[in-house]
Amino acid sequence: MLTNKRKIINDPIYGFVTIPNALIYDLINHPYFQRLRRIKQLGLTNLVYPGALHTRFHHAIGAMHLMQEAVLNLKQKKIVITADEENAVLIAILLHDIGHGPFSHALEHSIVKGINHETISSLLMDKLNKEFKGKLTLAIKIFNNKYKKQFLHQLVSSQLDMDRLDYLKRDSFFTGVSEGVISSDRIIKMLNVVNNELVVEYKAIYSIEKFLIARRLMYWQVYLHKTVLSAETLLVNILKRAKELSANGIKLFATPTLKLFLITDFAKEDFENDSALLNEFANLDDYDIMASIKVWAEHEDIILSKLCSNLLERKLYKIELQNSAITAAYKNKLILKVCKLYKITKKEANYFVFNSLVNNSAYLANKFNITILMSDGKLLDVAKASDQLNIQSLSKTVTKHFICYPKEIV
Amino acid sequence: MLTNKRKIINDPIYGFVTIPNALIYDLINHPYFQRLRRIKQLGLTNLVYPGALHTRFHHAIGAMHLMQEAVLNLKQKKIVITADEENAVLIAILLHDIGHGPFSHALEHSIVKGINHETISSLLMDKLNKEFKGKLTLAIKIFNNKYKKQFLHQLVSSQLDMDRLDYLKRDSFFTGVSEGVISSDRIIKMLNVVNNELVVEYKAIYSIEKFLIARRLMYWQVYLHKTVLSAETLLVNILKRAKELSANGIKLFATPTLKLFLITDFAKEDFENDSALLNEFANLDDYDIMASIKVWAEHEDIILSKLCSNLLERKLYKIELQNSAITAAYKNKLILKVCKLYKITKKEANYFVFNSLVNNSAYLANKFNITILMSDGKLLDVAKASDQLNIQSLSKTVTKHFICYPKEIV
C-alpha cells in the first residue's frame, strides 16, 4: 500500500523529510537500516561537543532528502532522469553507509581488520537486493559507478556529493560549530550536468570555495580535534586489549555478537562466503561496545580496566599534535615514565603511550574533481576557476603527527 | 588550580557555556555526572524524532547556563545574591537530575519501584556532599527549599524554573518541533524578586502565556506523542517480563549491574542504608538496557523475544488515544485475538494489550504559581493577570486514555 507508507520524518535541519515510496519505506524499516539508529555518526566526538549524538540513520535520511532536491532541480533544467533512475539514486544514497559498524570511523579497523565500511555496505546491499528480488540492481550499479549516467554516481559519491553536503550541515548543527554551515540550497540549485558529468554553474564559485573551507575547518575543529583523537585512540586501544586478552583465553564479559568478533579475526572472504556472519556484523552497534566497556572497567586485567574507566570518567590521554614527526626518543621517555608509574612492561605501556598521524586535504585535485561550468559554456576545474588560488593551496595534504600519554606522567 | 579549570563547553543552543569555577568543574567530571552522558533526556522519543538523542548531561549544563544568566540579571536589578548563594544555586540546578536512571522517565518506575528520580537525586547529592566535604550543603538546602531565600529554590524548581526553560528549548531544538521554542532570553530579563518570591514583570505576560502554550504543545506533540507512548510502553513491558522471568529463576543475559536490579526489588530504605547499592544504581545507563534487549531478542521465551525484537525493528504497538476510558469489553476482545494469534494465555496477553492513561496541565494554579509584577507594583497570579483567561483554561488537567495492541490483530 503505497499511500499508507508515504510518511514524513521530522528533521531539525530540513524540517520535514518525505519518504517517497513504499520500497524506500520498507528499506528504512529493515533491521539493517534501523540498526543505524544505534550507531553514532561521529564516534566519540560527543565527549568534546556534547550535542554530537546524531546517528548514521539520521544522516542517511538527510542525504536522501538532499538527493530528492538535487534530482528535482536537475529535472527542472531538462536533464533526463527517469523515474527508475531517480528511485535508484535515492536508494544508493540511502544505503551508502549501511556497512558502518559501532562508532562509525572510530572502530572501523578495530572490530574487523582490513575491511572498510564501503565493502560491507556493498555486501549488505547485495544481500538486500536478493531479499527485495532485484529491485536494488540499478541502485547498486550507480553506487559502484557501473551505470552509464556517471553523474548519478557523482551525486552519491564525489567531492560534491549529497553525502558531504548532508554531513557538513548535520555535524555542524549538532556540534554547534556554526562555521561549518554550508549553503546546500544554493549549491544544489547551481548543479547541472554537461557531457554526462556533474558540474556547478559559475555563479556558485564562492559557495564552493566556502564549502571546501568549511569542510577543512570541520576536519581540524571537529573530526580531527585533539581531544576527539585522544578519546578515539583510547577506544581503539581498549578493543585491541580486549582482543589480545581473548586471544590468550582470558574470559571477558561481552554480548554474544561482540564475543564472536573479539575471539576471531575475520577476513573479507569470510563475509563473502558466510551470510550468517554478515548478519552477525549487522547486529553490532554502539551499545554492544559501551555496555561491555562498562563491565570491563572492573576487570582484573589492570590495563583493560584502567583504559575503560579512563574512557567512562573522561580521563582522556593528554595529546600533542604537531607538524613534525614524533621522535622515538621522546616516545621512549614517556614509555619509561609509564612503566615506572604503572609498574608494567614496555610492551604493555604501548597501550598508554601511542603515536600516529592524521592528514587531510580539503580538495583532491585529481579524483572526481569539482568542475565549474563557466558563463561561456567552458568547463574548468574549480582549482583553476577560482580567483585567488585558494583552492590550489587547499589541495595540499596537511599532515599532523600526534602522541598520546596519560596526564599523570606530566 | 582554578584558572586551569575555567572551561567552555560548546552548546548548539547557547553557543558557549562557561564553567564558572573549579568546584563545579570537579562536579561535572565526577563519574555520577559523566554518567548522565549516557542517559537520553527523552527516553525513546528518538524513534519518532530521530534527532532527540540529547542527554541529561547536556540538559543539566544548559540549565546551569540559564541560571548564570538569571543570577546576573537579578543582581543587576539589585537583588542581593552572595557569591556563596550564587555558587550554590548553580550547583543545585546542575545536580537536579543526577538521580535519573536509564531512559529518564520512561523506566522511572520499572527498574526501581516506588522511588522517583528526585529521591535518588537527593541521596546522590548527600553522598557527593560528603565526598566534597560539605561544600554542597547550601546547594542541597536550596534544592530542598530549606533555605530562607525561597526565590533561589524557585529558580531551581517551580513552574518557571531554569529546568523548564532549558528543557523546552533543548527538546524543541533536537526534535525539530520549532513550535516549542520559547524566548528564555526575554523571560530571564523580566524576572525579578518581590517579598522573597520570584516574579515576572508585567511586560513579559505574553511571553509567559506563550511559554505555557509551548509547554502544553510539547507535551502532546512530543512527550506524550502516541508513538512515543507506544514505544515506551513496550520498553516498560520488556523490563517487566525480564523481571518476571528472573524471579522465576530463568537465566537472562545482562550486565552485572542490571542483573542485580532484575533479580531484586529494592526499596527506598535499601538505598538509604546501603551506599554500595546507590553506587550500583549510579552505574546503570541506557547502554545496559539496550545491550541486554538486543540479546533478549533471541531468548527462548517467546514473549520476551517478541517484545524485544519488536522494539529493535520498530514494530511498535498500534495505539489508540481517546478522551473517554477504554472499556473492559474492548480490551477483552483484543486480548482474545492476541491469545489466539500468538497461542498464549490471557495473562501473557497482557504484555501485548495494555491500557493506561496520561494527563497534563499546562499550569497548576495552586503550586508554585507564576506571579506577575504589575506596573503599579501589585502582584497577581498569572491566571488572573492574563487578558483572555487562556491560562485559566490551561489550568485544567487534560486526561487521555490509551490502549496499545499489536498491529497484526487489526
Next chain:
Amino acid sequence: MLTNKRKIINDPIYGFVTIPNALIYDLINHPYFQRLRRIKQLGLTNLVYPGALHTRFHHAIGAMHLMQEAVLNLKQKKIVITADEENAVLIAILLHDIGHGPFSHALEHSIVKGINHETISSLLMDKLNKEFKGKLTLAIKIFNNKYKKQFLHQLVSSQLDMDRLDYLKRDSFFTGVSEGVISSDRIIKMLNVVNNELVVEYKAIYSIEKFLIARRLMYWQVYLHKTVLSAETLLVNILKRAKELSANGIKLFATPTLKLFLITDFAKEDFENDSALLNEFANLDDYDIMASIKVWAEHEDIILSKLCSNLLERKLYKIELQNSAITAAYKNKLILKVCKLYKITKKEANYFVFNSLVNNSAYLANKFNITILMSDGKLLDVAKASDQLNIQSLSKTVTKHFICYPKEIV
C-alpha cells in the same frame, strides 16, 4: 521568453523563492509592484524594533512562495488544481496587498479617507488585468471569492491563509520577537480540502493553537505595542495637521503627488472614474511622506513643526494603555496642561493629547473559521476541536483604550 524569466529571489526566511513563470515575472516588474519596495510592512514599528524595515514587496513574494508550497501539497493529496487555477491563486496572493499606501496600515485612513487598501488593491488589479489583456481574470475572481472552488479563495484570505502565515513568520523574523515564529511548514503539510473547503488535519491541532497564540502575541507585543501606537498616532496627527493647513491655503513643501492628496479629499468614486488618479496614488510611498516631514520640521506653524521634529528625534508621546475607557475629565486635565505649556488653543491641543482604542481577537468564531478534519472524517470548528477551550477564550475580543500626551507635561 519564459526560461529567461525563471528567476530566484533570495529570502532570509525561506532561502530561495522561485518565480514560476513569465507572467508573474512581468507582474513583479510592473511599477505598481516595484513600488511596494518602498512601503514598509510595519509602518513605524522600526522605531521600537529597529530590524522591522521589511516591505510589502518582500511579504507579497513570501506569501506567493508559501502558496506554491500549499498548492504542491494539496496536489499531492489528489486535490484537483489545474495549471490555470494554480497560476491564478499565485497571482491573487501576489497582488493581495498591491493597494497599500505609505506606511501600510499606519496611514490607511489618513491619506485617503473612507477607502481601505483592499478596495484600492481591487481597482489596481482591474487596471492590471486590462494591461495584461485579461490574464488576471481568474485571479481576480478567486481574490473576490467569486470562483466556485472556494478553498482557493481561503488560501488567499481566511483565518489561515498564506498571507497570515507569511506575515507572522516575517514580522517575527525582522523584529526579532522569536515567540511569533510559527511552523508554516507543518501547517501547510496538514492542509486538506473537504467539501470545497480548506481544512486542517487533526494532527496539526496544536500547531493551530500555537499559531493563534503567536498571532495574538504579535498583536500585543508588536502590532499594538504602546510605543508603536504612540509613534503611529503622531504620524496620523502630522498628516491631519498638514491637510488642515493646506485646506487653509498655507503653503507646504511636498512632492507633487503628496501635494495632490494634501489638498483634496478624494472619494471612492474619484478613483473609479479617474484612472490617472489611481496612478497618482500608485506613485505615493514612504519616501514622499518622510521627505516632507523632514522639511515640515522647520515649518513656521509650530504645531506642525513640533509634531514633525518629535517624530524625527523620536520624542514620542507618552502613552497610557488600559482596559477601561479614558475619562473625559482626565483628558481635559491633560489638554489644559498642554494649552498652558505650549500656549495654544484647546482645539490645537488635540494634536498633542489624543485618545482612542484598539482591539484584537485572536480568532473570529464566525467568519471563515478554521475547520479541523478529525481522524474519523468529521469536520469540527477549531474552537470545538481543541482540548482546553483555549480557543474559545481566544475568540473574545480584547479592547484596550489609550491616551497619548507629551512627556513634558508629566
Next chain:
Amino acid sequence: MLTNKRKIINDPIYGFVTIPNALIYDLINHPYFQRLRRIKQLGLTNLVYPGALHTRFHHAIGAMHLMQEAVLNLKQKKIVITADEENAVLIAILLHDIGHGPFSHALEHSIVKGINHETISSLLMDKLNKEFKGKLTLAIKIFNNKYKKQFLHQLVSSQLDMDRLDYLKRDSFFTGVSEGVISSDRIIKMLNVVNNELVVEYKAIYSIEKFLIARRLMYWQVYLHKTVLSAETLLVNILKRAKELSANGIKLFATPTLKLFLITDFAKEDFENDSALLNEFANLDDYDIMASIKVWAEHEDIILSKLCSNLLERKLYKIELQNSAITAAYKNKLILKVCKLYKITKKEANYFVFNSLVNNSAYLANKFNITILMSDGKLLDVAKASDQLNIQSLSKTVTKHFICYPKEIV
C-alpha cells in the same frame, strides 16, 4: 536618571542589546544618531537582496553590543580596562559611522566630493564632544588611535574589529546569504592582548580563516554583486546629472537640504569652518534622495528622467564584469549605439555607458595585521600561522573591471 535610561533594544541577531548608561543613551537619542535610522547600511543592495534594508543605526548598536562582549571577555582575562576606557571604547564604536551620508558608500563621493565618511564622522564627533562638554574626549582619542592603549583602537578599527564582526553577521542575516555567517562569539572569546596589541589565540585560527573567507565571499556575492554595482552606478549618474543641470541653472525639485548640495560643491574646509553646513549635511538621508528621484522621473531633461525611471522601475544597466580592462574600442561601440538609439550626444551617452573597476583584498598583509598568539606564547601574523597558506593568497588584491550599458542596445 541613569536607572531610567538603562534600556534594552531588540535585535534579531543578538536578541537583546543593553544600553549601558545614560551618556550612551543620550548619544543614541541625539538627532545625529537617530538620523542613521534613515540611512541604509547597504545602499541599493535591496534591489538584489530584498531583505537588505537594515540601517547604519542598527549596525552601530550591534557593533557596540559586540564591543561590550569583547571588553567583558578581555577583563575576564585580566586585561586592565578602566570604567572610563570601557565607556570610551563603546562610544567610539557607536559613533564610528556617524558621518555616513545617504545610501552609505553608494553616494559617498557623489554628494560631497573629496571627503570620505570618516572625516565627517570625526567632525561630527568633535561637535558632539562640545555639546556633551568634553565627555567624548577619550572616545575620540581612541577613535583616532591617539590613545596609549592601542588595542582599544584596534577593537574599533583594524582587520578584526567589532565593526567588521557586526557588519558581516548583519549583512549576512538580512541578505540571507548564509555563507557570510561568522562565529563572532568564538572569535571574541579568543581575543587577547599582548604587548598592547590585540591578538587572537591560536585555537581560533580556523575561525579567523573562515572569517576572512566569509568576508571575501560577501564582497563578491553581495557588496560587489554585479547587479548592485549596476544599480549604484545608476544612482551615482543620477546625482551627477542633477548636479550638472543645477550648475546650468535648470530648476529641479529637491528638499531644501539636498538643493544646497546640488548647487554647491563643498570642500573639507567648508565643513570645518561652517558648523551650520555640517548640520545641513547631518540632515540628509535616503529619503531626500529617493523622494527627489521620484519627482525627477518626470523631469523634462530626458537624460535625468530616463535614469530616474530606470532606477524606480528596476530597469538596471546590463553589466559586464571581467578580469581584463575594458577596451576603448568596445566602449566606443556601445556609446555610438546609445547615441543612435536615444538621439543624444557622445558626452551625454556617458550617462548610459559607464566603465570603472572594483577591487578587494580579503586580507591586507601590512596594515593592522591579525596577529595570532601561538600556544608557546609567540606572536605570528595570521598569514604565517595558517597551515595552508590560504591567507597569503587572500592577501592578493583582486581587481575586476566592469562596463554598464542599457539592455536595449544589446
